[in-house]
Amino acid sequence: MGFYSDQFHQLNGELYPKEYLTRQLIQARHFMEVHFADNMSLAGFAREACLSKFHFIRLFKTYYGYTPHQHLISVRIREARKLLSANQPVATVCAQCGFESIPSFTALFKRSTGLTPAAFREQAQKSNNR
């Protein structure tokens, strides 16, 4: 066993002693990956993890380093990029990815990618046609 391996196993035991909690959080994260467009509240995702909303948010942030809300937005943006790259209309992408409105979709998308959805779609088309 080397230094790194020893540290790894020691930290694993210290940081994640309750395997059932790890399983519940992983299950909730997978659920979010599938149901990101379902307009489900964080309380709903917390129920998937069999945790209260506040316990879920706190543990999720501890385990993954970002909040469940940030993760949900990130998944929606990732899916939106795929659909826009496939030349889907902005309004369709907005609805299919679970964003509340086009202005909120535009703001969140621009914050993440530096481009509006329309500009991203246009750039993707130019790139695809090259």
Add this chain to the structure above:
Amino acid sequence: MKITVTSILVDDQQKALQFYTAILGFVKKREVPLGEYSWLTVVSKEEQEGVELLLEPMAFAPARVYQRALFDAGIPLTSFSVDDIDKEYERLLRAGVTFSMPPTPMGPVKVAVLDDTCGNNIQLSQML
């Protein structure tokens, strides 16, 4: 400001290029001759416009000491993410790659550590 390039130290650039492309599956992006060495980068096949990994020659002697110390302690120099670590592990084992740590869960992540044959431990990780 954007992160466009990150680097790893390698003991032989051409050997590294072979390992990182033919074995790991990256794609060569640039090779610009710079005297004895070259500005040699690879990118992920799935994100060819993404961050470039510079295979940096060890022309600076103290770098060898640093690299050797990390390697001997089993510490990965960097980490790459994969979608299915168990599948990658099996594929790389078949390709003759040596692992100092097989896929091992740590809370919400599973990691493995391989020898890149260029003096580095490289960590693969999958978010669970």
